[in-house]
Amino acid sequence: MTISQTKTPALARGQAQAPDSVSTRTHFTSDTPLAQLMEPVARHLLGEPNEKLSRKGELRFGTHGSLSVNLEDGCWFDHEQQRGGGVLELIARETGRGDSREQFAWLEEKGFWEKQEPVAKPSHSIVETYDYRDKAGELIFQVVRKAPKDFCQRRPDGKGGWVWSLKGIEARIPYHLDKLHAQPEADVFLVEGEKDVHRLEELGLVATCNAGGAGKWTDHHSRHLAGRRVVILPDNDEPGYAHARKVKVSLAKAGAEVLVVMLPDLPDKGDVSDWLDAGGTLEQLQAWVAQGGHELPDEEPEAELERQEDGNNDKQSQADKIVAFVQAWNDLFHDDNDVAYARSRATGEVRALSSKAFRHWLTAEFYAQYEKAVKDQSLREARMTLEGLAMQAHRPVHIRVAGSCGDYWLDLGVSGSSRCVHLRDGTWSLEDQSDLMFCRSDSAQPLSDPLHGGDIDLLWRIANVPPGARLLVVAWLVECLRPDTPFPVVELLGEHGSAKSTAQAAIRRLIDPNAADLRGVPKSGEDLYVTGGVNHIISIENVSHLAAPIQDAMCVVATGGGFAKRKLYTDSEETVITLKRPVILNGIAAAVTQQDLVSRALTIEMPAIERAQAKDKLEAEFEANRASILGGLLDIAAKALEYLPEMELPPAERPRLIEFAYLGMAVAKAMGEKPEAFIEQFKTARQDGLERTLDASPVAAAIRDWAEVHPGEVRDRSVCDWRHTLESFKPQGTDAWPRSDKGLGDAMRRAAPALRQLGIECQCLGKTGGRVKWRIGNKNSLNLSPECPDVLPSAYPKQDVRTSRTSAREISLEDADREVF
Numbered sequence: 001m002t003i004s005q006t007k008t009p010a011l012a013r014g015q016a017q018a019p020d021s022v023s024t025r026t027h028f029t030s031d032t033p034l035a036q037l038m039e040p041v042a043r044h045l046l047g048e049p050n051e052k053l054s055r056k057g058e059l060r061f062g063t064h065g066s067l068s069v070n071l072e073d074g075c076w077f078d079h080e081q082q083r084g085g086g087v088l089e090l091i092a093r094e095t096g097r098g099d100s101r102e103q104f105a106w107l108e109e110k111g112f113w114e115k116q117e118p119v120a121k122p123s124h125s126i127v128e129t130y131d132y133r134d135k136a137g138e139l140i141f142q143v144v145r146k147a148p149k150d151f152c153q154r155r156p157d158g159k160g161g162w163v164w165s166l167k168g169i170e171a172r173i174p175y176h177l178d179k180l181h182a183q184p185e186a187d188v189f190l191v192e193g194e195k196d197v198h199r200l201e202e203l204g205l206v207a208t209c210n211a212g213g214a215g216k217w218t219d220h221h222s223r224h225l226a227g228r229r230v231v232i233l234p235d236n237d238e239p240g241y242a243h244a245r246k247v248k249v250s251l252a253k254a255g256a257e258v259l260v261v262m263l264p265d266l267p268d269k270g271d272v273s274d275w276l277d278a279g280g281t282l283e284q285l286q287a288w289v290a291q292g293g294h295e296l297p298d299e300e301p302e303a304e305l306e307r308q309e310d311g312n313n314d315k316q317s318q319a320d321k322i323v324a325f326v327q328a329w330n331d332l333f334h335d336d337n338d339v340a341y342a343r344s345r346a347t348g349e350v351r352a353l354s355s356k357a358f359r360h361w362l363t364a365e366f367y368a369q370y371e372k373a374v375k376d377q378s379l380r381e382a383r384m385t386l387e388g389l390a391m392q393a394h395r396p397v398h399i400r401v402a403g404s405c406g407d408y409w410l411d412l413g414v415s416g417s418s419r420c421v422h423l424r425d426g427t428w429s430l431e432d433q434s435d436l437m438f439c440r441s442d443s444a445q446p447l448s449d450p451l452h453g454g455d456i457d458l459l460w461r462i463a464n465v466p467p468g469a470r471l472l473v474v475a476w477l478v479e480c481l482r483p484d485t486p487f488p489v490v491e492l493l494g495e496h497g498s499a500k501s502t503a504q505a506a507i508r509r510l511i512d513p514n515a516a517d518l519r520g521v522p523k524s525g526e527d528l529y530v531t532g533g534v535n536h537i538i539s540i541e542n543v544s545h546l547a548a549p550i551q552d553a554m555c556v557v558a559t560g561g562g563f564a565k566r567k568l569y570t571d572s573e574e575t576v577i578t579l580k581r582p583v584i585l586n587g588i589a590a591a592v593t594q595q596d597l598v599s600r601a602l603t604i605e606m607p608a609i610e611r612a613q614a615k616d617k618l619e620a621e622f623e624a625n626r627a628s629i630l631g632g633l634l635d636i637a638a639k640a641l642e643y644l645p646e647m648e649l650p651p652a653e654r655p656r657l658i659e660f661a662y663l664g665m666a667v668a669k670a671m672g673e674k675p676e677a678f679i680e681q682f683k684t685a686r687q688d689g690l691e692r693t694l695d696a697s698p699v700a701a702a703i704r705d706w707a708e709v710h711p712g713e714v715r716d717r718s719v720c721d722w723r724h725t726l727e728s729f730k731p732q733g734t735d736a737w738p739r740s741d742k743g744l745g746d747a748m749r750r751a752a753p754a755l756r757q758l759g760i761e762c763q764c765l766g767k768t769g770g771r772v773k774w775r776i777g778n779k780n781s782l783n784l785s786p787e788c789p790d791v792l793p794s795a796y797p798k799q800d801v802r803t804s805r806t807s808a809r810e811i812s813l814e815d816a817d818r819e820v821f
Contacts, residue, residue, distance in 0.1 A: 034087045035074020037112055041087050042069045042076065044110060045094040075392060083394055130194040132173060132211060135181040140173065141166055143194060143211050153211060167329060167346030168416070172220035172368075174208040176201075180224065187289070188230045190247060192240065196233075196272050203282045214243035218371060222247075222254035229257040231289055234296070236266035241296055248296070259293035261285070318375060322382035323389075325366055332390040333437075335397035337533075337577055340390035343437060348418025350397065350439040353386055357442055397437045400444075400512050400536035404484035406641050410511070411438040413446040421450060421634060423481060426642040428634045441534035443515040447630065454631025456671075459510070462622045463503035464494075469604045471678045472685055473507065474671065475664035476602065478637040480511050480537065480582045485659045486559040489597065492586035494606030500586035501541050502615065503606065506622055507584065510630055512536040521546070525553030529563040532581040543587035551594045557581050558600050593696040595750050599656050602685040639670035647675060655686065694758075698737055699744065700751035702729035703776060707760045714777025716765060719745050722774055741772075748774060 039059070043049070046061045053065035061067040066080045077084030085093075091103045107113035130143040141155040142162075154162040155169055174180060175197055180188060189200050189207040192214055200207035208225075210217045214235070230251050234244035244260055251258045263275045263285075272280075288294075326332075330342035340353040344361075351358035363374045396402075402409045403423075410421040411433075420433040430449060456474060465473050476490055492500045505517040518541040522528045528550060532538050538557065546554075553563075560580035585591070592601045622629075643666040655661050664682060665675030694700045706729050717725070719741040726744075730737055738744040745764070752762040756779070765773040 037087050037107070038069060038074040038076070038090075039071055041090060041107075041112060044112075045090060077392075084392060130175065132171075132175060133178045134173065135177055137178040140169060141171055141211075151213075165329075165346060167344070170220075171211065172218050174210060174221050174224050176208055177224060180206060180208055184228070188225060188228055190230050190232045191272055192235050192243060193271070199273050199276055203285075205282075214239045215246065217243065217247045217250060219250050219253065222250040222256065225251060225256050226254040227256065229259070231293070232258065232260045233263060233272045234260065235269060235271045236263075237269045240269075240271075244296055259289060260296055261288045262294040262296075263288075318372070318378040319381040319385070321370065322362065322366065322374065322378060323385050325369065326362065326382070326386055327389070329365070331393075332386060333393040333395040334390045335395065335437075338391070339397070340387040341395075341397060341437065341439065342386070342390070347416045348432070349416065350437045352439060353383055353390065355442060357440070395437050397439050398483070399439060399441075399534065401481055401483050402436050402438070403482075406644075408481050408483075409433060409436055409438075410447075410481060411440070412449070413438075413440050413444050413513075415446065419449075423634060423637055424641065426638055428638050441514075444535075445513040445515060447511075447513065448627040450634055451627050451631035452635070454628035454633070454635065455625075456629060456632035456636060458622075458625040458629050458632070459506065461625075462499075462618045463506045464499040464606055464609060465503060465604065466607055469681055469685070471664060471668050471671070471673065472602055472604060472681050474633070474636060475660065475667040475678065476582070476584075477507065477510060477633055478640055478667055479660055479663055481637060482663070483580065485663075486600070486657070487580065487582040488657055488660050489554060489558050489592065489601040490582075490584040491590065491592050491601055491603050492584070492606055493588070493590060493603060494586075495588060495608055497612070498606040498608050500606050502618070504539060504541060504584055504586050508537050508539045509622075509626065510633060514539075522550060525549045526563065528553045528557060529577045529579065532557050532579045533577050536581060538581050538583045540583070540585040541587075543585045543591040544589065546591040546593075548594060551592065551597045554583055555594075555596050555600060558583055595697075595754055599753065602682075604685060636667060636670045640666040643669045649679075655682070694751075694754055697747065697751050697754075698731050698734040699726070699747035700755060701731050702726040703748070703751065703755060703762060704758065704760060705729045706776070707778060710777075712778060714761070714775060716773055716775045718771040718773050719748075720771070722748075722776065745772060745774070 042059060042061070046067065049059040049061050049069075050063070050065050053060035057071050059069040059071065061069070067076060067078045069076045075084060075086055076090050088100060088103045091106055092098050095103075095106060097103050097106055104113060125147055126144055127147050128145045130145070131139055132141050132143065133139055139156060141153055144152050144154060146152070152164065153166050153171070154164045155166055157163045175194055179201075183206050186206040189205050191197060191200065191207060191209050193209055197207040197209050210221050232244045232247055234240040248258050248260065263270075263272060263280065265278065266275055326342060329346065330344055332340070332342055334340050341350050342353060342358060343350045351361060359379070362379070366372070366374050398409075398411070400411050400413070402411075406425055408423040410423065412419045412421065412430075418433050418438070420431055420436070420438070422429050422431045422433075428450075460470065463473070473490075476488060479485065479487060492504055494500050501518055508514070508517045512535065514535060518539055519531065521540055521543055522531065528538065556563075557579065558581070560578075562578035564577075586606075590603065592598055592603075640663060644662060647662040647665040649658070649661065649665075661679070661682060664678040668675050668678040694704060703726065706726060709729075723738070723741060723744045738747050748762055749764065755762045759779050761775065761777055761779045763775045765775055767773075
């Protein structure tokens with residue numbers, strides 16, 4: 001490294017200097033590590049750090065020190081925006097220069113970077129390439145030698161170019177395997193390098209070696225030489241002898257006849273090429289072979305001691321190797337929930353560092369590379385380091401689907417591939433996706449390539465969905481592909497024998513197949529969040545009852561939200577999960593009863609099956625047609641996205657799930673039906689939920705009965721008076737009647753939206769004379785004239801119909817009354 005600098009003593013101590021003063025600025029040549037530029041660049045771009053919050057090795061910028069600069073690592077991190085990076089990323093953030101050439105140009109302009117040709121910089125031009133071919137002569141990979149003496153490996157990309165990685169191919173083959181295969185009876189001379197192989201081939205011999213030099217021979221190499229006579233010509237040094245010992249044992253296990261020939265008069269570290277250069281001949285070599293070879297010298301005591309010491313320190317050294325190995329093959333980053341991930345540069349697969357998938361990949365690939373098992377302690381130590389490295393970069397991570405604003409992606413989940421469906425207005429296609437981070441759980445299963453021109457009607461052969469609800473199901477499936485909109489909750493109801501579970505499993509397997517397509521009822525809201533954290537669709541079966549906390553959690557999950565809990569009882573850190581997921585469940589009796597969830601739910605009654613068929617045959621038929629069904633669904637989805645901008649409903653008819661309503665209308669048109677047909681099915685599903693809500697609330701039932709007995713009446717009374725009035729209308733046998741004025745007020749507030757849909761107004765008027773008053777009566781009888789002082793436009797905070805998220809806004813009472821369906 002060359003550094004040309006004119007530091008003053010103050011700057012050397014890290015004290016503040018004028019950033020624009022050339023005399024006090026540090027000047028770096030073009031081979032300076034960028035990390036050393038972090039401090040002067042940060043001071044120039046961000047001004048002076050916060051002296052109170054800064055400490056040795058770390059500068060803090062901002063009033064609260066929200067941006068930190070690590071001087072040792074040369075990295076910065078913004079704790080408010082949860083993003084960070086190195087010098088170039090800081091320049092991009094502060095100057096808007098997104099291209100690296102522009103960023104380096106900025107460094108030059110400000111005097112931080114000087115282009116200087118390094119003195120006697122060695123050339124790294126390619127000197128020679130060595131082709132490793134299979135038995136048929138097809139090129140598998142190349143070993144490339146660069147000047148002065150540097151080796152690397154590459155493989156053809158199939159397009160006339162090269163990939164500088166051997167990931168994904170069988171790289172453990174001997175050199176010139178095609179020539180070995182062409183002469184199966186000849187003796188094979190095994191040496192350490194490709195150059196030595198060529199020298200022996202010039203003598204008419206059959207020779208080979210392995211890529212990577214001494215110590216890299218494996219049992220996979222030996223399998224190609226099983227049953228043959230192999231002559232090992234070791235280099236004259238301890239690594240050469242150790243390599244020969246390893247190869248000899250491996251070849252013997254493969255059934256090869258092995259001879260070791262110690263070439264005479266070799267210089268220290270000399271090889272067969274040196275021996276030939278010194279006058280060695282083919283005849284002399286053949287004579288040594290004819291004599292039966294030699295014994296390898298015993299391992300030197302120093303080498304044995306070093307090996308034992310390495311074994312004692314293997315725990316730490318292996319942890320370092322694991323870290324380097326993972327970094328060589330993966331990009332590390334974290335997601336919005338601060339979960340650490342590794343993305344394979346070869347396949348595009350994303351694995352959480354804490355997952356079984358990552359551990360299985362690492363242990364298998366590490367063993368293949370080093371022929372050593374990964375130790376548990378080493379893995380734990382390496383993972384801590386890797387997680388720390390992953391916190392330096394942020395990328396959004398998706399489960400099965402991604403995208404927004406009419407441009408969506410569906411991950412096919414095929415192992416070793418990043419193949420996705422790209423869905424957009426009017427069309428869809430199959431593509432390899434390298435920019436989006438799709439993570440697959442251990443239980444996730446792949447999707448087959450969908451077929452253009454498929455048939456969605458094949459789904460109804462196994463999914464016992466009545467014709468009057470099929471538009472709802474198709475629209476919900478299309479909605480599952482749009483992660484930027486809220487998801488309705490689907491509830492399948494039916495008696496025994498209506499094939500609810502079979503239909504639900506088939507519906508899920510179209511988009512998010514899993515080893516367990518149907519799950520039991522979660523015990524808590526936390527369990528629901530955990531399930532949604534690794535699955536795109538939350539699928540629950542045989543639901544007889546949903547506790548209130550779980551119904552509340554379903555509301556949050558369907559529209560998007562988060563869950564947080566303490567990591568440990570001994571600290572103050574939190575584990576946070578934020579997600580938005582579709583939910584589908586089934587049961588004999590309705591389990592969705594809370595108004596907030598009912599307003600987001602679609603209830604579909606499953607008819608009883610009159611002619612039962614063998615389930616295994618139905619499932620086999622479904623699997624055979626799944627690619628066609630998915631293709632048909634995607635065809636509908638593409639057309640629906642094209643029609644979606646045309647869909648509109650009058651303000652008085654817009655439901656809470658307005659995004660889903662518009663999409664359903666577009667789906668109906670894409671399927672050749674009128675948009676109104678979807679609205680009719682939608683109304684029916686919502687009406688079922690409304691009746692269920694009223695039946696589940698004794699207070700709502702009492703108010704409804706009171707309104708029927710007193711048609712046309714509107715009364716303003718205190719909560720206490722209403723409690724005495726409604727007592728006589730309390731349903732018989734109920735145990736859930738409120739026991740206090742506050743309990744009644746809460747129950748009335750929960751029942752108000754459902755009652756409003758029946759034309760019954762239930763409105764809190766606030767405190768008057770120290771008592772909370774409520775107005776109950778038929779909406780048509782309400783006096784909406786200005787003379788009524790109790791009716792205020794701001795009294796109704798109502799949800800914005802364009803989104804599923806709650807947002808208070810001032811509207812008229814007339815608009816507040818427009819709760820549809």
